[in-house]
Every structure is written in C-alpha cells, then in structure tokens.
Amino acid sequence: MYGLGYIGLPTSLEFAHAGYRVVGVDVNQRAVDMLNAGEVHIFEEGLAEWYTEVRSAGLFSATTEPVPADVFFIAVPTPIKPDKTAEMEYVESATRSIAKVLQPGNLVILVSTSPPRTCLDLIAPILKEATGLDHETDYDLVHCPERVIPGAILKEFKENDRIVGGTTDRATQRAYDLYASVVDTSKLHRTDSVTAEMCKLMENTFRDVNIALANEMAKVCERMGIDPRGAMKLANLHPRVNYLAPGIGVGGHCIPIDPWFIIEKAPDITPLMKAARSVNDQRPHEVVEQILDEAAVGPIAILGLAFKPNVDDLRESPAVEIAVLVAQHDDAEILICEPFIHELPEELVEYTNVRLVSLEEALTAPTVVALVAHDAFRSVSRQADGKRLDFVGVFA
Ligand SMILES: NC(=O)c1ccc[n+]([C@@H]2O[C@H](COP(=O)([O-])OP(=O)(O)OC[C@H]3O[C@@H](n4cnc5c(N)ncnc54)[C@H](O)[C@@H]3O)[C@@H](O)[C@H]2O)c1
Numbered sequence: 087m088y089g090l091g092y093i094g095l096p097t098s099l100e101f102a103h104a105g106y107r108v109v110g111v112d113v114n115q116r117a118v119d120m121l122n123a124g125e126v127h128i129f130e131e132g133l134a135e136w137y138t139e140v141r142s143a144g145l146f147s148a149t150t151e152p153v154p155a156d157v158f159f160i161a162v163p164t165p166i167k168p169d170k171t172a173e174m175e176y177v178e179s180a181t182r183s184i185a186k187v188l189q190p191g192n193l194v195i196l197v198s199t200s201p202p203r204t205c206l207d208l209i210a211p212i213l214k215e216a217t218g219l220d221h222e223t224d225y226d227l228v229h230c231p232e233r234v235i236p237g238a239i240l241k242e243f244k245e246n247d248r249i250v251g252g253t254t255d256r257a258t259q260r261a262y263d264l265y266a267s268v269v270d271t272s273k274l275h276r277t278d279s280v281t282a283e284m285c286k287l288m289e290n291t292f293r294d295v296n297i298a299l300a301n302e303m304a305k306v307c308e309r310m311g312i313d314p315r316g317a318m319k320l321a322n323l324h325p326r327v328n329y330l331a332p333g334i335g336v337g338g339h340c341i342p343i344d345p346w347f348i349i350e351k352a353p354d355i356t357p358l359m360k361a362a363r364s365v366n367d368q369r370p371h372e373v374v375e376q377i378l379d380e381a382a383v384g385p386i387a388i389l390g391l392a393f394k395p396n397v398d399d400l401r402e403s404p405a406v407e408i409a410v411l412v413a414q415h416d417d418a419e420i421l422i423c424e425p426f427i428h429e430l431p432e433e434l435v436e437y438t439n440v441r442l443v444s445l446e447e448a449l450t451a452p453t454v455v456a457l458v459a460h461d462a463f464r465s466v467s468r469q470a471d472g473k474r475l476d477f478v479g480v481f482a
Contacts, residue, residue, distance in 0.1 A: 087159045088180040090117055090148060092128060093197060093232050094161035096239050099136055102145040104268045109155065110148040111183070121148040129398070130239050154187040157264065160209075161197040161232070165339070170346045172201045174208060181209050185216035193226045193260055199286055199340065201347040205229050205253050205279040226257035229279045230265065231286035237397045247273050251282025290344035291359055296330045297341075298362035301369050304332035315479050334457050334477045335369035335404030337393030342366065342402060370404040373477055374411040377455055382473045385419040386412060387443075387451035389466070390458025390478075391431065398426035405457040406433050413437040423448035425462045456480045 087098045090112040102108040112118055117127040124141060126134045140146055162176035177198055184194060194213070196205055205228070210221045221227040229251050234242040250265060252258030258276050265274055277285075304314035318329040336342045345363055349356045377386065393403035400406050410433050413420050420440045422430065427442070434440050445462065448454060452472040456463055459480040468474050468481035 087111065087161060088183065089160065089162035089176075089198070090114070090121065090127075091161065091163070092130060092236060092239065093234070094159065095121075095126070095128065095137075096130065096133065096234075096243055097159060097161060097197065097232070098146060099133075099140045100243055100268050102140045102143070103136075106145065108146050109153050110146065111150065111152060111180075112148060113150060113179075115150055118148040118150055121146075131237060132240050136240060152183045152187045154189065155192070157193045157195065158184045158188075159195045159197055160184075164198045164200055164347075166343050166346050171350045172347050174200070174204070177204065177208065178212065181212045182216065185213050188213060188217050188219060188225060190219060190224045193228065193257070193264070194221075195261055195264075196227075196229045197232050199231060199344060199347070200229070200283055202280050202283040202287070202351055204283060210253065221253050221257070226252060226254065226260050227279070228252040228257045228261040229282040230261060231282060233286070233289070236399050244269055245273070247275060249275050249277060249282045249285050251277040251279045251285075253279045284348075287344045287348050290341045291348055291362075293330065294336060294341050294345050294366060295358060295362040297333070297336055298365040300330045300332040301335075302365055303329070305372075331479065333369070333404075334373045334408060336366040337401075337403040337405070338399070339402050370407045370411070373404075373408050373457075374415070377408070377412055377453075377475060378415055380453075380473060380475060381416070381418070382452040383418075384452040385421050386416065387421040387423060387448035387454045388412070389423050389445070389448060389454065389456045389463050389480075390460055391422060391424040392426055392458050392460070395459040395478075396426075396461055400424075400427070400431050406431060408457060409434060409440070410437075413440050421448050421451050424458075425460060 087094050087108055087110045090110040098108045098110050120127045126137045160177060160180045162180045165173045167173045196209060210227055214220055219225050231249060233246045248265060250258055250261045252261060262274055262276050307314035307317050314332055321327050322329055345359045349359050388409050391400050391403060391405045391409060393399055409422060421443045422440060423443055423445045430442050455475045456478055459478040463480045464482060466481050468476055474481060
C-alpha cells in the first residue's frame with residue numbers, strides 16, 4: 087500500500103483484517119515510525135482501536151522502502167497546482183517506486199482520485215519504460231476510486247458502492263475478486279479504467295455544479311426579498327427537483343478540486359463546470375462583504391470553522407477563509423467558536439484581534455455569524471437583541 091493517510095491506512099487495515107499480509111509504504115518517516123511503534127498518526131473515529139486490533143495479528147507493517155508484493159495499491163495525494171491542473175508527482179513517484187519491484191503477474195490498483203486516462207496515459211507508460219512490462223499482457227492495472235467521507239471512513243469503506251475499472255477485462259475481474267474478499271459483492275461494480283476515473287470525478291462535479299446553482303439562486307431570492315431556503319424547500323416538493331443547500335462556498339479536498347481534473351482534459355467543452363467553480367470560489371468573498379456591511383459595532387462572533395458540519399477537519403474550509411478575511415478587514419475583536427478544536431488554526435493565530443471562545447461567550451457578541459451547521463449551534467435562536475447572520479440555516 088503506497089500512502090498511509092486517511093485512505094491508505096484504513097484500506098490496509100481492512101485487507102489485513104481479512105487475512106492478507108499488508109506492507110504500508112510511505113515517504114513520511116514519522117508516520118512509519120509511529121505505526122511501527124503501535125500508534126496511529128492521523129485521527130479518524132475508531133481507527134486507533136481498529137489499528138491495535140489488526141496489528142496484534144501481525145499482518146501489517148510499515149516502511150519507507152519499496153517491497154515486492156502481489157498487489158500494489160496507490161493511495162497518495164492528488165491535489166491541484168496553482169494553475170488548477172492536477173499535481174500528479176506523488177502518483178508518479180509511487181509508480182516509479184513500484185517499478186523497482188514489479189514482477190510479471192502483479193496487480194496494480196490506483197485508488198487516488200485522478201484525471202481520466204491516468205492508468206493508461208501515466209501509470210502504464212512509466213511502468214513499461216522502467217520495467218518493459220505491459221499492462222495488457224504482463225501485469226494488471228486497475229482504478230478503484232474511493233468514496234468514503236472523513237468521520238465515517240471505516241463504516242463507508244464496507245457500505246459504499248465501489249467501482250472497479252481495469253485497463254483489461256482480466257484486470258477488472260482480478261481486482262473485483264480481491265475486493266470481494268473484504269466487501270459485499272452487491273456493492274462492487276465492474277467497468278473499464280477510464281469510466282472508473284471519470285465516475286469519481288463526475289460525482290463531485292455534480293455536487294459542485296448543483297451547489298453553485300443553489301448559491302446563485304439564493305442570491306436572486308434575496309434580491310427578490312424572499313427567503314431562499316424556504317423557496318427551495320417548496321421547489322423541492324416537485325418530484326424531479328432537488329436543490330442542494332446554499333452556503334458559504336465549497337470546502338474539503340474533493341469537491342473544489344475534482345472538477346478541475348475534468349476541465350483540464352476538456353477545457354473547450356466545460357464552460358458550465360468552470361462557471362460553477364468560479365461561483366463557489368467567489369462565495370466566501372460575498373459572505374465577507376455581507377458580514378462587514380451588516381455587522382453591529384463591537385465584537386463579531388463567528389460560529390464554525392470546519393469544512394462541513396460535525397467534523398474537526400478545517401482543510402480547504404471556506405469558513406477559515408472567511409474568518410481570515412473578516413479579521414483582516416475589521417478592527418473589531420473576532421470571537422471564534424469551533425467546538426471541534428482546542429486552538430486556533432495557523433491561518434488565524436497571527437491575528438491579535440482573534441480569540442477562540444466558548445459558544446456561551448460567542449453569543450454575548452452584538453453580531454453572531456453562523457458559517458457551519460454544527461449540531462451544537464442548533465439551539466441558538468435567530469431572534470436576539472444583536473445582529474444574527476445565519477449563512478447555513480442552522481439557527482432555531
Ligand atoms: N481523504 C478522503 O476523504 C478521500 C476520499 C476519497 C478519495 N480520496 C483520495 O485518496 C487519495 C489519498 O488521499 P488521503 O486523504 O489518504 O491523503 P493523505 O494526505 O491523508 O495521505 C497520503 C499519504 O501518501 C503519502 N505519500 C506521498 N507520496 C508518496 C509516495 N511517493 N510514496 C508513498 N507514500 C507517499 C503521504 O506521506 C501521506 O501519508 C487522494 O487522491 C484523495 O483525493 C480521499
């Protein structure tokens with residue numbers, strides 16, 4: 087298993103638990119050392135306990151060096167570069183490392199979310215050049231994208247439907263059989279590698295475009311003087327209409343990134359996807375403008391920094407971006423209430439006007455702004471003496 091992060095480690099443990107001997111390969115020496123010392127280096131509900139249990143069977147170990155194996159999984163990061171094209175250097179370096187030990191008859195499974203044709207146009211040529219082995223005749227190459235959500239990775243690994251797409255039918259069947267030993271076959275769907283690559287990206291692009299529509303429609307509703315959420319609820323009574331929730335922008339490391347992997351491959355025929363990205367990227371700036379326009383004199387309380395409700399993950403969170411911009415543009419004291427963290431993230435520590443406070447203290451501010459619909463904020467009333475700005479429909 088190349089990559090022992092949020093995807094690679096739980097996947098390793100699922101296979102080790104099923105009786106396979108799994109060697110995790112990661113370039114992060116600290117992660118490897120911690121795992122070999124019995125500790126887990128990332129937080130995911132239930133993972134540490136699961137690790138202890140699986141490790142005691144002696145079927146998992148970690149290393150920084152490539153080791154020969156029957157099956158190689160690639161679960162390394164695939165972020166975007168500043169020019170919005172896919173950063174594939176981690177997949178490339180993992181593939182080169184696999185090339186050092188690849189043998190005829192091996193199976194290579196790309197798990198990382200990747201632009202379409204990555205198996206055929208990137209991985210297969212690297213392996214062919216380095217080893218002379220061909221994916222059609224000598225080894226098997228498959229894409230099995232991951233759909234789990236942070237916070238429920240262990241549960242969703244088992245329960246979600248899973249697409250298995252090989253560069254040949256033989257490869258597809260082989261990976262299908264392998265996954266069938268850890269998940270229910272009713273959840274496994276066979277296809278080709280390019281379809282598998284596209285499917286994963288199509289899912290998140292669908293969500294991005296529909297969130298953009300909801301965000302744009304919400305602004306029109308507000309200009310018309312009506313409540314956007316109320317209007318969308320009524321529109322959703324139509325049996326074939328389903329507006330997603332409008333909000334403060336799109337966060338996390340999947341939805342704002344994956345559409346670019348499609349756009350990169352077909353820039354001339356994807357104006358809608360590009361427009362959706364731009365609408366959603368613009369949203370935090372509009373929210374900041376509204377906060378600065380409407381805030382009462384005195385401290386501004388911001389409720390929530392996470393990229394989605396009820397998790398501690400602040401990566402790529404539009405709420406963090408908004409808090410930073412408000413802190414930069416307003417001299418007022420900014421009181422942040424984020425029940426899932428104990429210290430301010432590094433983006434905010436440098437601002438002397440920003441403090442992490444309890445919900446109780448936050449609610450004493452003359453302006454209270456909700457940016458994340460954490461359950462903890464559901465008891466907050468929208469009626470108050472001060473100004474209450476609810477961008478996520480959480481106040482009671
Ligand atoms: N985290 C999620 O919720 C999620 C969900 C679906 C899909 N994905 C996709 O899964 C892939 C992995 O994501 P993640 O969240 O596990 O990332 P992560 O950052 O948590 O972990 C990636 C790991 O890969 C290691 N790594 C980097 N280069 C390496 C190399 N050359 N060889 C070996 N190890 C290397 C890193 O040190 C790190 O430990 C990405 O493509 C991501 O888009 C993630």
